[in-house]
Amino acid sequence: MKISILQENFAKGLNHTVKAVTNRPNIPVLANVLIQTEKGKIKLSTTNLEIGINAWIGADVKEEGSLTVSAKLLSEFVNSIKPGKLELISVGQKLVVKSVDNNAEFYVIPADDFPTVPMSEKEPIITLKALDFADAVNKTVFATATDDSRPVLTGVLFEAKGKFLTMVGVDGFRLSKVELKLSKELKSGMKEIIPAKSLQEVERIIRDVSSQKDIIEIYMLGDKNQILFKISDVELSTRLIEGEFPDYNQIIPKEKISSFNILKEEFRNAVKIIMVFAKNVIGNKTKFSINPTNKKLTLSTTVVDVGNNDSEVDIAKVEGESLQTAYNAKFLMDMLGSMKGDEIIFEVNGVTSPGVFRDKEDKDYIHVIMPMRIE
Numbered sequence: 001m002k003i004s005i006l007q008e009n010f011a012k013g014l015n016h017t018v019k020a021v022t023n024r025p026n027i028p029v030l031a032n033v034l035i036q037t038e039k040g041k042i043k044l045s046t047t048n049l050e051i052g053i054n055a056w057i058g059a060d061v062k063e064e065g066s067l068t069v070s071a072k073l074l075s076e077f078v079n080s081i082k083p084g085k086l087e088l089i090s091v092g093q094k095l096v097v098k099s100v101d102n103n104a105e106f107y108v109i110p111a112d113d114f115p116t117v118p119m120s121e122k123e124p125i126i127t128l129k130a131l132d133f134a135d136a137v138n139k140t141v142f143a144t145a146t147d148d149s150r151p152v153l154t155g156v157l158f159e160a161k162g163k164f165l166t167m168v169g170v171d172g173f174r175l176s177k178v179e180l181k182l183s184k185e186l187k188s189g190m191k192e193i194i195p196a197k198s199l200q201e202v203e204r205i206i207r208d209v210s211s212q213k214d215i216i217e218i219y220m221l222g223d224k225n226q227i228l229f230k231i232s233d234v235e236l237s238t239r240l241i242e243g244e245f246p247d248y249n250q251i252i253p254k255e256k257i258s259s260f261n262i263l264k265e266e267f268r269n270a271v272k273i274i275m276v277f278a279k280n281v282i283g284n285k286t287k288f289s290i291n292p293t294n295k296k297l298t299l300s301t302t303v304v305d306v307g308n309n310d311s312e313v314d315i316a317k318v319e320g321e322s323l324q325t326a327y328n329a330k331f332l333m334d335m336l337g338s339m340k341g342d343e344i345i346f347e348v349n350g351v352t353s354p355g356v357f358r359d360k361e362d363k364d365y366i367h368v369i370m371p372m373r374i375e
Helices: 007-020 071-080 130-143 196-209 264-278 329-338
Strands: 002-006 032-038 041-047 051-058 060-063 066-070 085-091 094-098 103-107 126-129 155-161 164-170 174-181 190-195 215-221 226-231 234-239 258-263 285-291 296-303 307-314 316-319 323-328 343-348 355-359 362-369
Touching: 002 007, 007 032, 007 041, 007 051, 007 071, 007 085, 007 196, 032 071, 051 196, 066 071, 066 103, 071 094, 071 103, 126 130, 130 155, 130 164, 130 174, 130 196, 130 215, 130 329, 130 362, 155 196, 174 329, 190 196, 190 234, 196 226, 196 234, 258 264, 258 307, 264 285, 264 296, 264 307, 264 329, 264 343, 285 329, 323 329, 329 362
Parallel strands: none
Antiparallel strands: 002 060, 002 085, 032 041, 032 066, 041 051, 051 234, 085 094, 094 103, 126 215, 155 164, 155 190, 164 174, 174 362, 215 226, 226 234, 258 316, 258 343, 285 296, 285 323, 296 307, 343 355, 355 362
16 A cells, blocks of 8 residues: 545544544454545545444555554554655555655554445435534434443434424433424435434534535435434434434423523523533522513522522513422523524413423524422
8 A cells, every 4th residue: 555645634534533542442453443545535434333423534655555454553643743745555465655754653453353344225315505414413412321231322313204304302300302404305204213422423523524505415325223323424323222212292292381581692691500510409490480570580500518609591572480490500591592583482270391492593493391399
């Protein structure tokens, strides 16, 4: 193998693919990146057997070849050296990387020992604007569970039918749901659970390589129980989560007895202040009191033997009578971070009913938070 490549392009490709490498794999070759020449480009591949990533980079290929080297070591080295032209040359059991003022050698494991990383097959089942998809991921993954006691809750439900894709994240205490319009109508429906961690990597790749015009293609690898996301010259495949996802429609309240509108930044500032105290309370519990007479929302929390705080925020378009419930303040902050508009609509059907939060500027997004008991 003999290749000339720009440091900045090589570094970017390595930064994408290294995300699929575990620190201490059971199989040594899984700590490596597979480097292959392919049609005047080099292809980088990594996998941890749950996630696989392929990235293609333009290069001047003088001699064909393939090999694997330590992914993290190579990535750290390439990211540390100056921009400019690099030479990659295989010499015996080593890969030599030469720059203007630096040379390094990396020990090689043969490419034949590296497992096959899935690639896109046939036609994509779904095509979307990449940045719209990244926004949808951002609005749902934070509401998924982080422990494996119920594996289905560690993923986001993809439910596609006709010209719409619904994405839902649930952790048992909150729910995020967003609906996206597809560019093409689906011939057959789709209902799968995709690991949240995989989607976070897809979002990172999109933010790094995509513009407003770029698209993401989604492929089902049915015989492998996998799904693949293609963004520009990067592909990420991941195993699907098996199991029955909760009926999220049963969680979303259909009626309301109280509602108001609130400016997002004023709400965020109040929650940020209340978190100073709430983070010292079990469950970050914060009382949530609506006063329709003076049109105020009061957030309050008390830390035993430490202190307490009350924060008031103006609200508008208030409907219903006064009401007091409680929510996890961290959940409120997470929700606020997912909203893009300047104004939020809140609805609730009683003190024991879930709170519904909507972005006034995004009618296709809804967030639900379960209440906490007021003692």
